[in-house]
Structures are given as C-alpha cells and as structure tokens.
Amino acid sequence: MADERVYIDPWSPGTDHGPVLEPVELYALGENVKVRINPCLTGEDKKKHDFVYDVADGRAMSQEEGLAVQKYYDEPATLPRLTQVVIYTKLAPWVTVVRATMHDRGVTVGDCCESMKACYAKPITQEEWEALPPRVVASVQRSLSGSMQYGYGVTHAPNGSVNIKRFNWLMQRTVCSFLTVDDKYAEKRFGYRAPNLFLMDFTE
Numbered sequence: 001m002a003d004e005r006v007y008i009d010p011w012s013p014g015t016d017h018g019p020v021l022e023p024v025e026l027y028a029l030g031e032n033v034k035v036r037i038n039p040c041l042t043g044e045d046k047k048k049h050d051f052v053y054d055v056a057d058g059r060a061m062s063q064e065e066g067l068a069v070q071k072y073y074d075e076p077a078t079l080p081r082l083t084q085v086v087i088y089t090k091l092a093p094w095v096t097v098v099r100a101t102m103h104d105r106g107v108t109v110g111d112c113c114e115s116m117k118a119c120y121a122k123p124i125t126q127e128e129w130e131a132l133p134p135r136v137v138a139s140v141q142r143s144l145s146g147s148m149q150y151g152y153g154v155t156h157a158p159n160g161s162v163n164i165k166r167f168n169w170l171m172q173r174t175v176c177s178f179l180t181v182d183d184k185y186a187e188k189r190f191g192y193r194a195p196n197l198f199l200m201d202f203t204e
Helices: 023-032 063-072 109-120 126-131 134-150 183-190
Strands: 084-088 095-099 175-180 197-203
Touching: 084 109, 095 109, 109 175, 183 197
Parallel strands: 084 197
Antiparallel strands: 084 095, 175 197
16 A cells, blocks of 8 residues: 655644644743754755845845745744744844744744844944943944945934944844854853743854
8 A cells, every 4th residue: 555644844834833832831841842943044954054134134145045035934933833932142132032923823934034124123222332342332333334335224313313223233244144042151141041042143
C-alpha cells in the first residue's frame, strides 16, 4: 500500500500548525515547551539566508531581497505559534513588543518586521539623547551628517531642529542580521528570562 502521508512545511503560512499560545500559557508550560524561531530570522537555513530587512526604511537592500522578504512575510515567526514576542538588541535600550495581527496565525515574520520598523521610527526623547555617553553622541552625529547630506533618515521640525529617530541611534547598523535567544544576557539586562524574549543582531 502506497504511503499517502503528505508533508506540510511547518513554516508555511496558515492556521494548521497546532495551538497559538498566549504569554500566560507559554510561561505556565515552562520548560515543557521549546520555542523554535523561523530559520529565515535566525539565518540558520541557507535556503532562507536571502532574507534581509532594514528597520530604517522597511525595505530590503535589493529587488531580489525584497521579493524574499515578501515570500516569508506570512510565515509564523515561531513554533509553537505565539500571540506575542519581545525583541531587543544590545545596540539600543528599547524593546519591541510584537503582537499577532491575526490571532489564529500567531506572530508572523511580517509582524516582527513591521513592529521593529514602527519601534525604531519613533523619535529619540531629549532624556534619552542626554543619557548617551559623549563618545556615542559624537558617533551618532557623524552618522547623521552623512544622512543629512543625502536627505535620508533625518526629518526636520518646523523650527528647523533635527528630529532624531531611534534607528539613527543604530547608525549604519540597521539591517536585521539574525534573531536568537541569549538567556544569560537577558537575565543580566532584564532580571529574568522568557521563552518569547529574543535578541536581534543588526548589521550594516
């Protein structure tokens, strides 16, 4: 008798991939659940290494990479699927809380991209700017001078002052490189670890 089983890619878009867990359910299950991150976000799958996303403008670096981003947009960001994930980076103080736009699909790759873009498009507050070490301020200002030359990345308020965005804080390192889990660093920074707390590395 022929084997009639059909293989379904666990990362394919859709709702047929098991339960969608709320944060409280995920935490209650504890060590019994191992959250896997979509290979296009971790860079582990060479077939998906063409995924490139720039949080500064929400675009890929080339047309081919743009098509790759759209190809993975509707795929689940994690398995099991989650209604919420939190993304942070060592390069900036902010965290990006990503919530599923469609509950029955869980957080998708596209949800992660759009949420990070929205997070880093916000202006830096005066308090945040003043808290930067002088060396970092000088580096950001040099980066801004280059951006202003090409009219990219900087907007101007009616009074002529420069409106510095969070992605300017990252300077040229605004391209998502890979997403991973670093429990030791998370505990040091936040005082706790969580299965839906992910570290993003950025590159130029």
